[in-house]
Amino acid sequence: MSRFGKGKILNKLLELGPIFLLYISVLNEFDFNYLQLTYFSFNFPFILIFYWSLKKPEHLGYGLIFFAGVINDVVIGFPIGMSSFTYLLICGFAAYLKNITLRPSILKDWLFFLFSVLAVSSLSYSALVLFFQFKLNYLDIIINIIFTFFLYVIIANIFEFYQKLISNRDKND
Amino acid sequence: MEAGRDDFVIAIRSAFIQRGNKQRFSLFFLLILSIILLVLGKFNFSVINYIKISVKELVYRSSFIVSVPENYLIDGYINLKDHFTYYDHYQDLKKENKELISNIENNNFVVSENIRLKKIIDDYIIVSDEIVAKVLIDKQSPFLRSIIVNKGSKDNIKLGMAVLDGEFLVGKVVEVNYTTSRVLLLSDLNSKIPVTIEPEGYQSILSGTGKNDGIIQYSKEEISLEEGSTVFTSGSGAIFKSGIPIGKILEKTKVSYFSDFSQLRFIKIISFEKEEN
Numbered sequence: 001m002s003r004f005g006k007g008k009i010l011n012k013l014l015e016l017g018p019i020f021l022l023y024i025s026v027l028n029e030f031d032f033n034y035l036q037l038t039y040f041s042f043n044f045p046f047i048l049i050f051y052w053s054l055k056k057p058e059h060l061g062y063g064l065i066f067f068a069g070v071i072n073d074v075v076i077g078f079p080i081g082m083s084s085f086t087y088l089l090i091c092g093f094a095a096y097l098k099n100i101t102l103r104p105s106i107l108k109d110w111l112f113f114l115f116s117v118l119a120v121s122s123l124s125y126s127a128l129v130l131f132f133q134f135k136l137n138y139l140d141i142i143i144n145i146i147f148t149f150f151l152y153v154i155i156a157n158i159f160e161f162y163q164k165l166i167s168n169r170d171k172n173d
Numbered sequence: 174m175e176a177g178r179d180d181f182v183i184a185i186r187s188a189f190i191q192r193g194n195k196q197r198f199s200l201f202f203l204l205i206l207s208i209i210l211l212v213l214g215k216f217n218f219s220v221i222n223y224i225k226i227s228v229k230e231l232v233y234r235s236s237f238i239v240s241v242p243e244n245y246l247i248d249g250y251i252n253l254k255d256h257f258t259y260y261d262h263y264q265d266l267k268k269e270n271k272e273l274i275s276n277i278e279n280n281n282f283v284v285s286e287n288i289r290l291k292k293i294i295d296d297y298i299i300v301s302d303e304i305v306a307k308v309l310i311d312k313q314s315p316f317l318r319s320i321i322v323n324k325g326s327k328d329n330i331k332l333g334m335a336v337l338d339g340e341f342l343v344g345k346v347v348e349v350n351y352t353t354s355r356v357l358l359l360s361d362l363n364s365k366i367p368v369t370i371e372p373e374g375y376q377s378i379l380s381g382t383g384k385n386d387g388i389i390q391y392s393k394e395e396i397s398l399e400e401g402s403t404v405f406t407s408g409s410g411a412i413f414k415s416g417i418p419i420g421k422i423l424e425k426t427k428v429s430y431f432s433d434f435s436q437l438r439f440i441k442i443i444s445f446e447k448e449e450n
Contacts (some may be wrong), residue, residue, distance in 0.1 A: 079208075084203070
């Protein structure tokens with residue numbers, strides 16, 4: 001009985017993994033900026049949100065994503081609501097892809113991810129520059145998008161392994 | 174063709190409007206909520222401002238705690254990097270020290286003379302408040318260069334106060350909460366500081382580039398700046414007092430800051446006022 005209880009708790013914690021990771025990443029960006037690599041930055045929350053919204057949306061509540069966006073805005077100094085808007089749009093793109101896909105493939109996901117990130121970044125760039133009069137370096141954003149796109153495959157594979165781990169534990173229980 | 178469009182509409186409606194499995198809110202509702210927050214925030218709606226301040230207080234503290242493990246890693250990485258350059262640093266510092274010792278003697282005389290002369294023309298400015306603050310969050314984001322410090326309106330921090338790392342200017346306070354504040358670093362694209370370039374004596378504006386260096390802008394004519402010239406605050410616009418060192422001219426209009434913004438741990442927040450006679 002005790003083993004059964006412990007296993008259930010562990011499964012629950014593993015299921016909450018993506019949410020924990022999202023909150024840790026917005027509070028403490030996983031972008032290796034401290035390495036001072038001139039042209040290196042990527043958007044980890046975009047990858048995480050797109051992947052989990054596409055594969056297991058039940059592990060990542062939209063309300064929690066909204067609050068993660070608010071926290072991200074506060075941490076990096078953007079207008080409140082901007083990151084929530086971009087994160088939710090990423091969710092929307094992922095949900096749309098999930099709805100129209102009969103046979104999922106990593107290549108299709110990857111290319112659609114590029115389209116989603118480009119569309120969402122263009123929207124947020126336009127809103128920040130035109131509506132909020134922010135000065136942003138266009139090149140930095142493009143580089144960020146490129147690295148986010150390339151790192152998607154690597155991180156998606158790690159998430160897939162994690163997802164299989166959860167599924168296997170569920171089956172065993 | 175009709176069917177294709179219908180499929181598209183159904184997929185979009187299902188993605189955005191319908192609530193998914195285990196989802197409490199629909200995407201459409203939350204997207205609208207984000208837009209409302211953005212619009213109300215833009216027009217400084219008071220309720221939004223109170224929410225913002227409360228969320229900021231909470232998030233800054235949480236972010237500091239969550240960042241502790243990463244900060245250990247960063248410190249380890251920096252220590253390791255420094256370890257390999259210790260000897261070169263030592264040689265440079267030895268050389269620099271010799272020059273500094275001789276400069277200090279000259280400097281002491283010039284400073285006392287300067288104070289005396291400024292008092293004569295009633296332009297002697299003193300530091301009225303000096304508050305030492307700890308850097309809570311330093312994301313070194315490629316988009317916005319700012320830091321969060323652990324002093325706020327409770328400690329008499331006000332908008333526009335100068336922020337120094339030792340004697341060097343690093344930025345100014347752009348957001349004040351009850352126990353925390355945001356400092357816009359000089360390296361941010363949105364930072365514009367009136368400066369004097371010595372010994373040429375040019376007046377100009379120093380802008381951030383979003384990188385680790387600054388750029389001299391808005392000078393009236395084509396000015397020829399010498400490599401190694403020093404950039405000080407000019408005191409124009411009454412933002413800061415004049416003569417706070419900022420950096421050196423690297424090449425053409427590029428400025429290398431004296432302070433390393435990635436290494437800020439403790440900073441001084443100060444305001445200036447004229448000495449009362």
